[in-house]
Amino acid sequence: MATSLTLQNDSSLAQGYIKVNGSTAATLTTSGITANLIGNVTGSLTAGGSLTLETAQTASGTAVDFTSIPSWAKRITVMFSDLSLNVTDDLLVQIGDSGGIETTGYTSGSQNSVNSTIGYIIRIGAASRLLNGAMYISNINSNSWISIHSGNIGSTNDVYGGGTKTLSSTLDRIRVTSVTGTSTFDAGTINISYEG
Secondary structure: OOOOEEEEEEOOOOEEEEEEOOEEEEEEEOOEEEEOOOOOOOOOOOOOOOEEEOOOEEOOOOEEEEEOOOOOOOEEEEEEEEEEEOOOOOEEEEEEEOOEEOOOOOEEEEOOOEEEOOOEEEOOOOOOOOEEEEEEEEEEEOOEEEEEEEEEEOOOEEEEEEEEEEOOOOOOEEEEEEOOOOOOEEEEEEEEEEEO
16 A cells, blocks of 8 residues: 655656655656556546647638547537638538538528528628638537537628537548538638547
8 A cells, every 4th residue: 555645746857747655656748647557447548628720721622521530529619711612602511420421410500590401501691702710519418519600701791500410420520511512612721629
């Protein structure tokens, strides 16, 4: 049985230690905890508590995909900077799992009573309008996800709305496209971040 448990830091190496009876039991750094575990271990270890920013993508073609979202992600932020479509259409954000992007079963809406069942819809309403804003997609329980978005199109038009969708498995991908699926992006940048 341990007679002493101490916490100690090493400012020269930006790391700390947990010591049991004077021997290092664990080393703590900014990248995680290193330890030799002996005996029974209960509970679970999961990643999370930090914000991961993906590599921004220049919007082009008919869709922009982000894949390999980790299973521990509980909130994903989809960000849009000066994003526009080449024709009059609205933006669609779709989520998916190992079975692919899901294109049915959404309940979503954006301002001016624009609704969709094939993805989380964001009202744009005209060609070459620039969208600046974000959509937050959050896990409410199990594989059920809710969305909320806000932003600005043009210089004076605000955009807002939300939605819900339950996946058949763990979310691991997101697609940004248009409602028709055939409109192309003619400007802008899209990125995502996620956190546990």
